[in-house]
Amino acid sequence: RRRREVAALGAREDALRQAEQQTAQARGGLSEAEARLGQLSPAAPSAARVEEIFFRPGEWAAANAPIMALLPDREVKLVFFVPEAEMARYRPGRTVGFSCDGCAAPGSARITWVSPRPEFTPPILYSKGSRDRLVYRVEALPANAAxxxxxxxxxxxxxxADQ
Incomplete structure (x- = not known):
């Protein structure tokens, strides 16, 4: 009878406690490994295109040195110049239409910034026809930036004028 009682009691409670401790230890090891992985291979903070790669696999980089330059889609903008005579129509918040070579369809962009000061026409201005000499720089965020x-x-x- 004593042997049966000892066999029935066994180390079940101790074995359960030991298994729970091993599980907690394994979870701690997993969180440590995930933290290390996050430090060694960080992810981009948002969807972006790679603009330039400074270091390739196998090359050594100094601590805190940038490895690549990213351009988030939300930072892609249209930059264009408006003649002084038409400047009053262009205000932040308004929408402009645009097209480009190779674009499937015309797009639209919301004006985000208009220069408060005029400047002279840049030496290289990608436009059709001639421009006035005094222009204002306008920046707009396109809807299809990606x-x-x-x-x-x-x-x-x-x-x-009536838009």
Missing amino acids: TLNPGLPVDVAPLE
């Missing part, structure tokens, strides 16, 4: 390549020349449709 499909546009930075530096791509675009044709911006002039805004109408």
Whole structure:
């Protein structure tokens, strides 16, 4: 009878406690490994395109040195110049239409910034026809930024006065 009682009592409670401790230890090891992985291979903070790669696999980089340059889609913008005579129509918040070579369809962009000061026409201005000598720089965020390549020349449709 004593042997049966000892066999029935056994080390079940001790074995359960030991298994729970091993599980907690394994969870701690997993969280440590995940933290180390996050430090060694960080993810981009948002969807972005790779603009430039400074170091390739196998090359050594100094601590805290950038490995690559990223351009988030939300930072792709249209930059165009508006003649002084039409400047009053262009205000932040308004929408302009644009097209580009190779674009499937015309796009739209919301104006985010208009220069408060005029400047002279840049020496290289990708546009059709002639421009006035005094222009204002305008920046707009396109709706389809992920499909546009930075530096791509675009044709911006002039805004109408009653828009």
